[in-house]
Amino acid sequence: MELILLFISAAIINNFVLSYFLGICPFLGVSKKIDAAFSMGLAVIFVMSITSVISWLVNHLILIPFHLEILQYVVFILVIASLVQFVEMVIKKISPPLYRALGIFLPLITTNCAILGLALFISLREYSFIQGLVFGLGASVGFTLALVIMAGIREELETADIPESLKGAGITLIVAGILSLAFMGFAGLI
Amino acid sequence: MKKGTPAFEFAKGLWNDNPVLVQLLGMCPTLAVTTTVVNGLAMALATSFVLIMSSLMVSTFRKWIPGSVRIASYIVIIASFVTLADRFLAAYFYDISKALGPFIPLIIVNCIILGRQEAFSSKNTVKMSLLDAMGMSLGFLIALVLLSSFREILGYGTWFGIKLMPAFFKPWVIMIMPPGAFFMLGIILGVSGVIKNRANKGVV
Numbered sequence: 001m002e003l004i005l006l007f008i009s010a011a012i013i014n015n016f017v018l019s020y021f022l023g024i025c026p027f028l029g030v031s032k033k034i035d036a037a038f039s040m041g042l043a044v045i046f047v048m049s050i051t052s053v054i055s056w057l058v059n060h061l062i063l064i065p066f067h068l069e070i071l072q073y074v075v076f077i078l079v080i081a082s083l084v085q086f087v088e089m090v091i092k093k094i095s096p097p098l099y100r101a102l103g104i105f106l107p108l109i110t111t112n113c114a115i116l117g118l119a120l121f122i123s124l125r126e127y128s129f130i131q132g133l134v135f136g137l138g139a140s141v142g143f144t145l146a147l148v149i150m151a152g153i154r155e156e157l158e159t160a161d162i163p164e165s166l167k168g169a170g171i172t173l174i175v176a177g178i179l180s181l182a183f184m185g186f187a188g189l190i
Numbered sequence: 191m192k193k194g195t196p197a198f199e200f201a202k203g204l205w206n207d208n209p210v211l212v213q214l215l216g217m218c219p220t221l222a223v224t225t226t227v228v229n230g231l232a233m234a235l236a237t238s239f240v241l242i243m244s245s246l247m248v249s250t251f252r253k254w255i256p257g258s259v260r261i262a263s264y265i266v267i268i269a270s271f272v273t274l275a276d277r278f279l280a281a282y283f284y285d286i287s288k289a290l291g292p293f294i295p296l297i298i299v300n301c302i303i304l305g306r307q308e309a310f311s312s313k314n315t316v317k318m319s320l321l322d323a324m325g326m327s328l329g330f331l332i333a334l335v336l337l338s339s340f341r342e343i344l345g346y347g348t349w350f351g352i353k354l355m356p357a358f359f360k361p362w363v364i365m366i367m368p369p370g371a372f373f374m375l376g377i378i379l380g381v382s383g384v385i386k387n388r389a390n391k392g393v394v
Contacts, residue, residue, distance in 0.1 A: 021221040073273050113299040113300075169379050173379065
């Protein structure tokens with residue numbers, strides 16, 4: 001039960017994009033088409049679940065026993081960068097269709113602050129292994145949800161009559177604000 | 191101003207190529223920590239430190255860093271300076287460090303820093319890279335202070351903790367919550383768009 005609550009809280013109430021502002025760059029960049037947004041979301045779910053496992057293991061089996069917590073940031077970012085590279089190679093080898101679908105989004109994920117944010121949150125809040133995994137899954141599902149909803153709205157915006165100077169990022173941010181307001185309504189859920 | 195002169199490389203970050211308002215980089219910290227001016231300023235200064243030091247390192251070693259591992263090298267350099275900044279803030283400014291929380295380590299993935307290393311410091315002299323980094327830092331600082339000023343004044347009725355608004359003013363709580371950040375930045379981008387469009391028409 002506690003794990004279900006953790007999942008819902010990470011996915012909806014404390015949505016990474018709309019309440020922690022993590023992963024805003026892909027949120028603004030890859031939210032023009034629903035298809036692309038969905039593929040990006042899948043890639044993020046994939047990488048984030050692996051990251052939550054690996055970063056927990058690295059933190060608890062290497063950094064803490066050897067008192068190397070000061071190196072945490074350097075190690076985490078290197079682990080994430082190499083992990084993304086590794087995942088990319090594995091997918092390319094195992095499933096070429098999946099690679100074609102996710103291909104260009106994988107390198108983008110390295111600089112996605114949501115991934116590093118996830119690793120930091122798991123270590124900061126001292127989650128257990130299972131909690132960390134559930135938190136990672138919830139956060140990435142929430143990211144995908146926000147991204148796909150945003151893409152749906154932006155497809156409609158294409159035909160809307162928007163003031164010249166608000167076109168592009170301006171109107172996207174204002175829409176994101178409204179979306180964020182809507183997600184705040186879930187706060188009473190838990 | 192001509193491209194390539196020291197003055198140009200410094201000034202472009204302030205307005206024409208402002209990292210936040212024009213290039214739309216580094217949005218995560220911009221939106222997340224600008225609830226008060228103090229937080230925004232601390233974030234901007236920490237980012238400036240990391241950006242300037244990383245540009246110095248990268249431009250100094252640009253001839254020795256092999257092309258194929260350059261991104262990884264930049265990230266290690268950036269992450270080291272972020273660790274320094276994080277420890278420094280935790281030791282001397284504990285309250286600010288507490289308020290910014292995980293957003294200090296997240297400076298590592300601030301695309302402004304990596305972007306400047308890849309686009310500028312890896313190809314230019316130390317002097318030019320420093321000027322470029324300082325200009326970009328100042329541009330980031332301007333954007334953050336602007337956004338956090340509006341949010342603090344409307345959300346708390348204060349600026350730098352000093353009471354500004356008259357007693358009958360009811361703070362707009364929404365401004366210090368996440369949606370307020372999106373709205374305010376959207377409006378600021380819109381206004382800067384209007385100014386730019388006017389300026390462009392003036393030239394033509």
